[in-house]
Amino acid sequence: MPGIFFNVNGKDVNEDNVDPELTLAYYVRNKLGLRGTKLGCEEGVCGSCTVVLGTWDDGENKAVYRAVNACLVPLFHVHRTFVITVEGVGSREKIHPIQDRMARGHALQCGFCSPGFVMSAYALLRNHPDPSIDQINAAIRANLCRCTGYRPILEALYSFSPEIGGCCGGNKNGGGCCKDKSSSDEDEGYDEKLLSFNDFPKYDPTQEIIFPPSLRTYAVSEDQAILNGNRVELTLPKNLTQFKQSREGKNVISSGLITRFLTSRNPKEFAQKWITTRYVKEFNEVRVEADSVKIGSAVTIQKFADTLSSNLPEEVGCEIAKFIQNFSSPQIANFATWSGAIVSAAKSSISVSDVLILLNVLDAKLSVLTESGELTEVEMEKFVEQKLFETGTIVYAKFSNANNGKLFCLKLGETSEQDSTNFNFAALVGNKPSRVFVGLGGQPRRLTGLETFIDSEKSYGLEDFYKASNLERNHHSSTALTRFASFLKNETIDEQQGKVNYLQYFKPTTNEFAGRPIANYFNERSITGEALYVNDIPAHNAVHLGFVLSTFPNAEVLNVDFSEALKLEGVAGYFGVSDVPGNNTPGLQIANMNFPDDTTIFADKKVEAVGQVIGVIAANDVSLARRAAKLVKVEYKELKSLVDFKEARDAESYLGDVQHYGKDEKSVNESFEKSSKVLEGEVSIGGQEHYYLETQSSLVVPGEGDELVVHCSTQGTSFTQLMVAEAMKIPAHKVIVKTKRLGGGFGGKVNNASWIACMCAVVARKLNRPVYGFLSRSDDLAITGKRHGVYAKYKVGIDSDGKIEGIHYEAWLNGGWSKDHSEGVTMVMGILVDGVYKMGNLRFDGYPVKTNSNSNTALRGYGNPQSTLVNEGVMRRIAREVNKDVEEVKKLNFALQGDHRFMGGKIHNDALGECWEYCTNWSEFEKRKRKIAEFNRTSEVVKRGIAMSSVRFGLPHPGPAGHGIASLLINLDGSVQLSIGGTEMGQGLNQKMLQVCSEALKRPIESITIVDTSTDKITNAPETGGSQNADTNGLAVLACCEKILSRLQPIIDKNEGEWEKSIREAYASYVPLQCTEYGVVERTKFGVHETESPYNTTGACAVEIEVDTLTGYNRVICVDMVMDVGESLNPAIDIGQIEGAFMQGYGLVTCEKITFNKTTGQLEQNTAGKYKIPRASDVPKDFRVKLLGINKANGAQVYSSKGIGEPPLMMSCGAVHSAIMYCVDDYRKQNGINEFVDTISPLSSDKIRELCSNK
CATH class of the missing domain: 3.30.365.10 (Aldehyde oxidase/xanthine dehydrogenase, molybdopterin binding domain)
Structure with a gap:
């Protein structure tokens, strides 16, 4: 059997017996022990697995470095390649400048995503030692971080650009140096930056590890190779002749296998025969000729784009570069091939391909190797129409380089960047006849009528375009035709991310250690790949779990047949509810639980949601376990389900008792009778996924005498200990739960983590072997709970000024199929619903609703974000009624220091009023509002909005958990x-x-x-x-x-x-x-009742947002956040928490959607690619944070500090939502639509387009 030769971090490696299905990520992690390469999604979406591949370019006589997703790269593809992982970049003993600046620059929090960011930046610096800001933004645009909010990452990496020169650009008035602005009284006594990179060691590219000479001198064999894996035989021809001779009888013909690795391979597929064009010389050629450019089908998407953009006329080439940059992640574009992209799309009747429409509009000619072995040239349109992709193989594409026209391309997805395409549009104009195509799924459709019209007419009206194109009228087509008209009229729209300007203000401390912005002691471990998370811990003779999940939302389980799975070599067994020695619902028995949880470890004769765990397969490796789990056959008897939240509400399907807080109905109604006006409204709030980068992970190691050591990514070690002990029917002292660090939690790793630990414990005891339970991203999304969606109604009585005299809330929370934290979240939403306001006579009725969907759980804020958004809706409604600004109504209704909350507790140690006033002045709120109003008067499509929000968060919490x-x-x-x-x-x-x-x-x-x-x-x-x-x-x-x-x-x-x-x-x-x-906290010592919080973390923020009403896309222009956190224990950490919370709150009300198919019960955002969290490109262009340090004289506070993690999220979601609604309301008013819009979240691009419809 042939071997492959490559180099990893400077060490040559020869590998025989390479399985074609073995990924580079699996190899470097499990064979080489390089655990710094993380697995966050295994779909090529999150960037955590990013490594760098170096290859030698003989034509340029230099090495070229590419960032790729190791989770998608088959190992055999790295033959003659220099593989660099984060461990090869630097170590704590010899740290690389990228790692050093990120570690000391506070650019990581949980650290799980950090190696991926390092590697993306490293690839950039190896190719461009003096990168531009745009290059830096592009390099990390496909790396996700849920913790930091991206600002410190950008700041650390911007320091490598000569465009910065050490400047943060923090002068709020138009950018520039922050030191050039005149200091204000508000800023007196504050430090303006956490650190400066000016004193860091300069980056010296000559000190990088050299390209291994062994790879350059390696003798290349021209012989065809064949690799035999466990179930796949792969042929690797080296030239076209060999390919012709070998392709017959192959199940899969592929250039990169990206699609094959992205999709779940059929577990029943055995004895497959694949052939790859990756090493075929003719398929890799690029030829630039006098009248054309020819690009081989095995050329990567990035090289394809680079070749065209540099060899076609500038106005065409530049548009290609911009269009392809948004096609997918740099990591995928650096490895996937253009031919694979168009063939995958052509085979799909619903896929919309950016590469496919590009080849159509450029009139590409494809050289296709037919089934008979002949080469034929066909037009791109004919290739799809005649389904030549089913029998033929693309050899190359030919493009004319004589076209001096102008190219227009538009891509529309749910978000503006790094998203799958829902609709695209491309036109080549200037040289008649024009070519215009629209992507609607499968083969792009040519708009010949529109081509004729624009070649003969000078009118660019939308109605004329619709008539000529015969397109269906909808948001997508309207956006495309309007943008196209602007393009023809030479009108441009600024879509560049540009540089992020940032400032962080804090008061310096007199303490020696506490209160200083010291970089996290553990940062260097994470940034160099040394830090171990649960799935990185080695365990001898371990098995891995594959999860058998319900495919019905509500059904009886009649039979589970796992016989086919057990036939696979390496499968150790199937385990389910009958194997649990103790309690299958341990959450009902745990001591000190305020609310019992009836969630089962394994389904017991019945499933109540798609994704509920029925059982697990244990196998020698994780890929085998997952494949075997898919072979398990479950026989169901389907029952009536309540997947739809509204249907469940109407059916009064509840998880527990209805909760009532505040006044009785009689008292509230009496308030209404005395009020000048009584208003009613409703609020709809969607759920939110935690999206911690490290999925749920446990490793259970059995010991002697029933002892178990549980390594678990849990937020509650003692809670998990008790759960496992109860499930295993052993005393808790026999269970040791260990947690070094979590790759993010946000509330999602309390109950959820414990279920996985229990499953591992059951199998570990049965097999007497260590057991890994590591969820794939898709399984994590399917199994675990999310933030509770809420539908609320309110009835509020006000006086003539807008002051609230009484209010009645009714709120229904979507709890999912089991109790989990639903009763607790309902309680917190209820008892804290007054937030920052005095509301007179208040009553709250909370209904935890049972639906046949994921069992929802704790998530950052725990009911507070929902009440914040409900109150934003109330304030907007009052403001509309009394014809005042929302901020004026909010201030009128504030509860301040010394007031009592509606549940009776007194407000202690509170700086809400000071924060609000400070933020109003510091942000120049009124001045900016006037400028925005002027902008909106002359801007019909792009609207700007500004809003303020505030937060009060009492800490520490009363009760035994405090x-x-x-x-x-x-x-x-x-x-x-x-x-x-x-x-x-x-x-x-x-x-x-x-x-x-x-x-x-x-x-x-x-x-x-x-x-x-x-x-x-x-x-x-x-x-x-x-x-x-x-x-x-x-x-x-x-x-x-x-x-x-x-x-x-x-x-x-x-x-x-x-x-x-x-x-x-x-x-x-x-x-x-x-x-x-x-x-x-000895509350009575400080004059605080046992049920009250001794202090409040408070804050206020102002957010300015721009909305494109055509696309529905939004851009955060400026954020000013002011918070009183007492005297911060570490300003860098607290500012990082504020910025990260802001971005998570931004995601909650914009791009993050949770929806279920009402028929199948399946979560529709069931992959990493389908669930959209904010990216680095979403960071506010101007981002300023100030820690005030007003209230700090309280002995209940540690060195006068205050807690910070959750409060900023409430400010964020409130201000962002209201700022977007400001834009929407302005557009609607300008177009004669005066109807009030009740609060709905998230305000996704399609929802914004819908609200801005003129209908």
């Missing part, structure tokens, strides 16, 4: 070991605790370490969440330090502060050098 636990021990060498009950998931908790400990002990941070969160060190700790963990765990750390110091201080004083000597003397004197303490 405490922390810490353990501190001092080693004989004086080093300190700290353990806490909270888990690190990107929020910087561990770093903050290090700084607290360092400040309390007056020891350098380097002398202290914080170990894994583990139940054998800290037990009975509450789940990490709710923004309070720096408070609760910080108080526990302080208590430990105080107790230790009380023992040590006499000895330290005696030794004149010499720490190491004092520790040795203390040990010799039998002084205990370890302790464990609780962190509990």
Whole structure:
């Protein structure tokens, strides 16, 4: 069997017996142990698996480097290639400038996505050592981050561009240097930047690892190769003759196999025969001739675009480059081929291909190898019409380079960038006859009538275009024809992302450690690939789980037949509900749970949602386990289902009792009778996926005597411990749960993580082998819960000024198929629904609704974002009624320091009023609003809007979950070991605790370490969440330090502060050098009732947004966020939390949709590509954050700090939504539509287009 030769990070590798289905990601992670290459989606969407491939260009006599998705690249494709992973870029001992600037520049939080960003930037610098801002933006446009909000990543990478020169561009008045603007009273006493990159070591490209000489001197064989895998035989011909001789009888003919790897291969496919054109010389040729450009079919999409853009006339070439840049990710464009793109689209009746329409409009001629072995040249249109893709093979495409016309291309998807195409349009004009095509699915349609019209007429009216094109009237066609008309009239629209301008203001501290913007101690580990997440932990003789999921929304399970799966070599067994030795619903038994959870580990005789886990297959590797799981046959008896939220509401399908808070109906109705006006309205809010980059992951290792060690990506180690113990029918002391770090959590890794751990524990005990449970992104989306969607009604009584005198809310929350956190989220939404307002007599009725869909759970904000959006709707409705600005109505109704909330609690330590006033002035809100009004008066299509929002978030939370636990021990060498009950998931908790400990002990941070969160060190700790963990765990750390110091201080004083000597003397004197303490807020000590929060984190923000009413796309122009977080424990971490929360809130109300097929019950956003989270291109063009530090004199606060994680999200979603509605309302008013629009979220592009319809 032939082998392949390549180099990884400077080491030559020879591999025989390469399975054609083996991916590069699997190989480098599992064979080479290079775990820095992460698996976040396995679809080529998130960028976490990005590596760099280097190849030698003989024509240019230099190495060329490409960023690719290792999860989609078959290993055999890296023959004679230089593979560079994040470990090869740099290490903690010799860190690369990219890694250094990202680590010290606070450009990572959970760190899971960070190696992917490093590799995308690394590929750019290897090819362009002095990149432009546009090149940097393009390089990382397909890398996703859920934590940071992207700003610090962009800032770190912009520092490599000579266009920056160390400047942040933070002068708010038109950009430029922030130091060139005159300082204001508001900014006095604040630091304006977290750090400057001017003092960082300069990037020196000569210090990079060289291209391996062995790859250049490797003797290339001209012989055809054949690879035999477990179920695939792959032929690799080297020339056209060999290809002709070998292609007969092949199931798959492919150039890149991207499509094959993207789609789920049929598990029943055995003995497949594939052939690849990847190494066929003729298929890889590029020829630039006098009158044409010929591009081989195995050429990548990126090289295809580069070739055309540099060899066709400028006005054509530039448009091609721009169009293809938005085709897909750079990683895919760098590996997938243009021919694969058009063949995949041609085979689909619904796919809309950007490459296919481009070849049509450019009148490309295809050279096709027919079934009989002859070469024939056909027009692009004929290739699809005659279905030559079914029997023929494309050899090359030929393009005329004599066309001096102008090219227009338009792509429309759900979002403006890196999205699948719903509709596209392309036209080549200037040289008659013009060519115009529209993409509607499958083969693009030629608009000959429109071609004739534009060649003979000078009128570019929309009605004329519709008549000539005969297109169906809809948002897509209207947008395309309007944009095309603007193009013909030489009108341009600025679509460039450009540079992000950023400023972060904070007050410097006098403390030595606490309060300083110190880079996270663990950043270098993550940025170099050293940091291990659960799926990175090695385990000998382990099995992996494949999940058998329900395909019906409600059905009885009559039979499960797993016999076919067990026939596969390497499958260890099938496991389901009958294998659970203890309780299959452990959530009903857990102590200290406010609300019991009836979720089952495995379905028991019945399924109630598509995606519910019926059982698992255990196998020797994860690919085999997943394939075997698809072979399991489940026999169902379908039952009536309630997938649709409205139908479930109408059926009064509830998960628990209806919850009532506030006044009785009589009192509220009396308020209405006294009010000047009574208004009614409704609000619809969609759900939201957590989209943590690390999917749910557990590794359970069985020990002796029923002991289990559980490595779990969980936010609650003690909770998971109790769940596993209950499921396994063993005492909790036999279960140790360990968590080093999470690759993001956001509330989604409490209950959800524990179910996966329980499944792994069941199998581990049965097989007595370690068990990995690592969800694919599609399985994670299908199985786990999301944010609760809400439908709410309100009835509000106001006086003549718009002040609220009484309000009645009714809210229905979509809970999904089991209870999970639904009763808790309903409660929080209800008891905190007044938010920042005084509302007179208030009543809230909450209904947790049961539907046959994912069981929804905790997500950042836990009911507060929903109440925020409901109140935004109320305020907008009042403002319309009393003819005032929304901000004026909000301010009129604010509850402030000393007021009481509707549930009776007093507002303590609160700076809401100060934040609002400060943000109003700092953002120049009124001035900008006037400028926006002037802009909108003259702009018919593009509208701008501005809005302010605020937040109040009481902390720490009352009740048993409002405490922390810490353990501190001092080693004989004086080093300190700290353990806490909270888990690190990107929020910087561990770093903050290090700084607290360092400040309390007056020891350098380097002398202290914080170990894994583990139940054998800290037990009975509450789940990490709710923004309070720096408070609760910080108080526990302080208590430990105080107790230790009380023992040590006499000895330290005696030794004149010499720490190491004092520790040795203390040990010799039998002084205990370890302790464990609780962190509990003594509320009565500070005059606070036990049911109240001792302080409030407050803030205000102003958001300016631009909306294109044709496409529905929006762009955030400017954001000013002001927050009182007391005296921040670490301003860099807190500002990072604010920026990340802003982008997550932005996604909630714009691009992130959760919908279910009402018939099948399937989640429609069931892949990484279908669910859209914000990208780096969505970052506000001007992004300013200021930490005020107003209220900090409260002993309940750790070094006068306040919690931060969730509050900014509420400000974000409120302000963004209202700013977009400002744009929509202005457009509607300008077009004579005065009807009030009730609040609906998300405001996706199609929803905005619908609202801006003139109908």
